[in-house]
Amino acid sequence: MANVNLRVNDTTPTRLPAGPGGETRWMQVFEIDCAVTNLSSSNVYQVWDIPARTVIESVALEVLTAEAAADTLKIGDDDNDDGFIEAVTCGTVALTVDTGDYVDAAATKGKLYTAARIMSVTPSAAITKAKFRIYVQASQLPAAS
Numbered sequence: 001m002a003n004v005n006l007r008v009n010d011t012t013p014t015r016l017p018a019g020p021g022g023e024t025r026w027m028q029v030f031e032i033d034c035a036v037t038n039l040s041s042s043n044v045y046q047v048w049d050i051p052a053r054t055v056i057e058s059v060a061l062e063v064l065t066a067e068a069a070a071d072t073l074k075i076g077d078d079d080n081d082d083g084f085i086e087a088v089t090c091g092t093v094a095l096t097v098d099t100g101d102y103v104d105a106a107a108t109k110g111k112l113y114t115a116a117r118i119m120s121v122t123p124s125a126a127i128t129k130a131k132f133r134i135y136v137q138a139s140q141l142p143a144a145s
Helices: none
Strands: 002-005 014-016 024-033 043-050 054-065 072-077 085-089 095-097 111-113 117-123 131-140
Touching: 024 043, 043 131, 054 072, 054 085, 117 131
Parallel strands: 002 043
Antiparallel strands: 014 024, 024 131, 043 117, 054 095, 054 111, 054 131, 072 085, 072 117
16 A cells, blocks of 8 residues: 555644643644545545644544445544544445544543654545545644643
């Protein structure tokens, strides 16, 4: 598998109210149009450079334009390719939130990145028609004192 850079489709983050510990909170949105940039099942698509000292609290995948029903997408990082979203079909226009190991369990409130990492999308098959958005709710922890 090759790593392919899809980072060009991110938007300026939307700031959310500061957290109780003074952390900066934001919502980042990535839109990927597979009719413009086809996805291949043999690649991992790098979507976002996750900054160090970031907690990802929630990830959602919204399919805006459907693909074939059997085709799926996973969203994760270089430790777990479906840590945020597990194999969601592209065949239905829908919104899926927090199905991966990092964010789905009641005891799991997200994932802390102490060092910079990469968020990625992995398709199960060639995806050439779907259009989707990835919503990431995250907090940037203040520098250690």
